[in-house]
Amino acid sequence: MSGNAGSTSPCTPEGLGPSEPLRVCAQSDLLPDGRFGREWLIIGETKLWVMADDGGAEPGKLRIELPLAELSEPTAHALVNGGALEVSRNGQRIELVRYTNARAARFGTVAGALEKWLQGEEAEVPEEDEKRCPRCGLPLAEGTKVCPACLPRTQTLRRLARYLVPVWRPAVGLSVMALAHTALGLIPPYLQKPLMDGVLAPQEGVRPFDERLRLLGLLVIALLAAHLLMAALSAARNWLSAWLGNRISHDIRVELYRHLQFLSLGFYDKRQMGSVISRVNQDTGRLQEFLVWGSQDLATNLLLIVGITIVLLVMNAKLALFVFLPAPIVVLLSSTVWRRIRSHMHRFFHRWSRLNAVLNETLSGLRVTKAFGQEPRHIDDFSARSMDLAISGTGVERVWSILFSGISLVMMAGTLLVWYVGGREVLFGPMTLGTLVAFLTYVGMFYEPLRFMSMLLNWASRSLAAAERVFEVLDTVPDVKDVPEPVAMPRMEGRVEFRNVTFGYEPHRPVLKNISFEAQPGEMIGLVGQSGAGKTTTINLLCRFYDATEGEILIDGVPIRQIRLEDLRRQIGIVPQDTFLFSGTIAENIAYAKPGATNEEIIHAARIANAHEFIIKKPDGYETLLGERGQGLSAGEQQRLAIARAVLHDPAILILDEATSQVDVETEKGIQEAIERLVQSRTTFAIAHRLATLKNAHRLLVLKEGEIAEMGTHDELLAAEGEFHRLVQTYQDISAVSVVQR
Amino acid sequence: MIDDSLGPSAEPAEAAPEESRPAPEGRTLDPAEVLFRRETGRLQMREGDGEWRDVSALRLFPLSEPERWISVVDEKQVEIGVFSDLRALEPEQRDLIEEELRRRYLAPAILEIISIRHRYDVTEWTVETDRGPAVFMMRSVQEKVKEPRPRHLILEDAEGNRYDIPDIEALDPVSRRWLDQEV
Structure with missing residues (x-):
């Protein structure tokens, strides 16, 4: 954060008492009172220390020294614009260090590791992923070295x-x-x-x-x-x-x-x-x-x-010197002008893009604006921003014209000097008029490239x-790519196994923790759990959009990382929550995953998906052009096209991600029918909030906070009166409430 | 439902006891009824018979009303109630809450801009803040400066940290000139 990051790590500290192997040294960037400053958190085998970092070679003052054996509950508290790492000791809460957002990820990792160490487990704190250039201290853009x-x-x-x-x-x-x-x-x-x-x-x-x-x-x-x-x-x-x-x-x-x-x-x-x-x-x-x-x-x-x-x-040669005289001024002036103009131009373009953003947003939201009668407000707002733009546009021109006139003047001064001195030479001396005229023309050509070079x-x-x-x-x-010699799997049976899978989008924050389960070919597994429980993440891993941090996923006994990506994607089909239709005809969209499909196949797929009936009502039938993102179709129609797409794709493993969430009960019935036809003889994973949707699932996998809470058939889980039972209860409560309100 | 809310006479004679179900409009804390204490490193709160062993305070309008609309939440971040104005608290009680707020809100306020340097596509800001001197880097300045209210700027640096300029008019002329060149 503040200052240069280049102070030496005290990880080989002197004066820390008995030297013991150190596990981690982490530098904070705030002091306990919230002011900028650096401290070191040092964790060894039996103790942890916090000491000041004066930036010098001398070890700083020791502020905290605690025996690990007496500590518990290390937590990295998220605060606004930073965080604090705390532990408990004999019921007392102790704040170890504070840090800004720059260090939050680092201390999140440290807190996770500390928790494991306190429980006597092994943990690795990876080397800090340096977000600054080690040579000059400039911050690096996200995800680059x-x-x-x-x-x-x-x-x-x-x-x-x-x-x-x-x-x-x-x-x-x-x-x-x-x-x-x-x-x-x-x-x-x-x-x-x-x-x-x-x-x-x-x-x-x-x-x-x-x-x-x-x-x-x-x-x-x-x-x-x-x-x-x-x-x-x-x-x-x-x-x-x-x-x-x-x-x-x-x-x-x-x-x-x-x-x-x-x-x-x-x-x-x-x-x-x-x-x-x-x-x-x-x-x-x-x-x-x-x-x-x-x-x-x-x-x-x-x-x-x-x-x-x-x-x-x-x-x-003598006259030439008078030409070169104003040259440094021209160069100097040009480069300053350029800087000034650039900041004005920046402002101008920024306002321009903001005006565009306002235009885009307000016109897209016109329905809401009209519904709440807020047109005058947006007109005022637009007008004010447009005025801002006009003012800064004028500003650019003003600076431009004044400064460039200045440069021209300096250049002209050089020319005038040549006129005067050269003129005298023509009058008195050896110079001819022709030389002077040619000279002057060259002078005119001389300053332009100079100006260019200073901007170059x-x-x-x-x-x-x-x-x-x-x-x-x-x-x-x-991150996800084929291994050197991938296993070709042109045809899969659809046996899926998760083996101790742990995964986090950010490595220090696992979203899935140690997940293990198995699905037989043709089985339909329902994924159940509150939002944030890890259902979609499970699906993302199965599709190999991401690779698991720990553990393995196997399909037909082959680790997913070994399978050729092309084959894997070929055998997995998704009916997503938000159908994404590309602009093009309905037929093209159905055949998206199989571009060479015959019309017969397309119609067949549409029939299975219960989409045929609405498609024939469109004036251009299967060749009806869809706008961007499927404009002109209702949510239920879009979803049925997505199902038809999956039918034609004919995958061994099918994923239904909230496939019926967007539609009313009547439409849902039609889609449900289509899905029932689709899932036959495929391994299916279905996510649904409406638990009734999952009544056909062979087994349900109940996730809670990234872990498997329960797994079993619908009836088993109800009888067990566990997490699933609780979810069903809540669901019924809500249904009851909504019935009363109607 | 609709009839109820329309007819003034339909007002229930006796309000349901508050504890049974949190009223949708939330609970306003009465400064006279509440007692805060810092113990075992945690902020504790007592109100009548109720006692919470680990509470924290947060601002509902952190930009425009830092002293008003203070929400008190328990350790699970569930709201216990709201103070409409911090200034109504007893001084030492208020100190406890303000300490808690200072702990939570780490974004520094820029008091003075000392210099702004361009280095390739980042700008390096040297500033004086209420939390001490700081140097930070910004990438694509125009995108990372937000103006939540007129004259109030929020800057976000390359590492995701926020810097406030509560009122640009309150800056000294030199700082203003630096700022004008960039924003």
Whole structure:
């Protein structure tokens, strides 16, 4: 949190009494009074200590020393913006350390381990998953080990350059064209010199009139040729750039998207979808811009600066110095301007996106707005935000115009100096008018690339940051992937076994604890329990969306990790709680898992799912187009399509996740029928809150707080009067209440 | 049901005893009836015959009304009752609750912004807070600054910690300028 994290661990402490093997050393970042500061919690074989961390090499003051034998109930209390680790000793509650959110996960793990140690069990505290770069202390983005600041820039650049390899021919061609274009740009001003001195205002008439006329024609033709060539080059260059840029960004985009498709769900749990989407959209766009224009602009501007400097020095070294005089000011000013503008632009874009968000939200929620008659409020709100946007837009322009006018003025000052000093030289000295005119034209061309170079650094570093964000995703290895030699299982019987399975989305917070059970082929198992008991997590593990932290899951006796993922997914079908329909026709959606299905198969599946009857009422039958997320269908209709999808998928193991939760009782009957047909001869796992839905289940698995509370048939469990009995009672109470209210 | 709530005459003559079932509107704690004590490291509460051995206090409107609407909950986070205003408590009783609140709410308030530096895609904030000096990093500043109420900002740093700026107008001009550049 505060300061640099680099103080030495006291895990080899002196003055801690008898030196005993230490189990863990954890650094906190708050003091007992809630102020920022660091302490160490040290746990050994028989004792624990808390001592101050002064950041120095000396061990800090010992604040707490407790014998482990007298302690119990270690808990990591979640507080707002942090937490506190507490233990009990003789009924007394003792707060050991306090910490902010930065350390909460660490102390959560420590508390879990301490609990095991106090009970005499073994526990491992893994090495701290460092969330800061060990070299510079910058915090790392979630789920990455790459520090954007410490990653060698050249490495990123080299990797970026690899995208140019397959298109190296046009890329080289483009660079040559860019350089040629720039070099050509240097010619016309040079021609002005003979035009002035030799043709228009010759000094002490050396040449006869005819010759001057001929020279005029020649020079104009030369100028025309140069400009023609430049125009052609510029057109070709722009066209080639566009082609190359779109080609490269297509490659990166597709590579990124392919990788996103194969990444495990665990990756998405840790991130906001919006930021993932912006990586695909914005970051690849930025890369395109950088790859295509960055190298070209850098090369051409460098060439311009060097070329013009040489030309100026050759033409008139003394005068050239007056040109270089304002150069540092231009560079300095440009980079400050850029920073100022950027913060204004940021604000402008932020307000812009906020306005968009408001627009999106309020229009999506228009039904609610109308129902509560709140239109004026949203109009006011929108109007205020729109005004904010207008103000900050004006602000951007104002800063832009003022500062850039300033730069132009400085540049103009340089030009004026040249006019004055050069003018005097023309009047008194050896300089010709032609030299002065050519000189002035070069001066005009000189400051522009300087301005560009001062912004380049900023631009490049932002583009490299974008590149690193993209590469970071590409470098993320899916948690769930095939083992080197997976077992092919084209056909499964459907025997499922959970063997001592423990799992947590965050390793220190197990959601499932030591689950073991077995399901026979064709058996229907109902999963019952309060929300948060671990039902959906059980399903997630069975589908191998995540891998179990401990223990094993076996299908037909083969560990699930060994089974080829493709085969596994092929044999598992889900009818999810929220049906997700893609935009497309009804038939396409039914055949989602089996793209080559015949119409006959599709109709058959729809009949089994009781969907046929409503589909035929649609004007376009099976070819009715569905909007995004199945717009235009009721919840019950969507669910029946999901069932039809599962029928066609024909899995050995079927999962019903609250498949009837969204529909009314009448519709449920139809769906129930469909499900009964579907579950025949498949191993089925069904989650349901309405316990009546599970009356067909062979056995029920009752989960409570991540553990199996009971397992058995409906009647057995009722007779046992345990957790299931209690759930049924509650359920009946609620039903009774709702009947009375009706 | 509907008839009951409409007719004023239909008001039940005798209110059902409160203990039998928690009234839906919750219970307001009377400062005169409640006694807090800190013992064995826990905050304990007594009210009439009732005694709770491990309670804690939390704010219902932590941003706008830190001193009012204080809920007292038991160790299972089930609400016992609500104080509508902390200021009605006896001083030492109030100290106990405020200590508990200070314990729970760890988010520091920024008093002064000393500098903001850009390092690649993170910004490094050096600030003075009511909990001492702090340096923290923010990623994508624009997304991580929330304005729950006008002039009140909440910043979230790269490690998920929150920093409050209760009133931007109350900041000194230098801090304001730093802030204006970013937000």
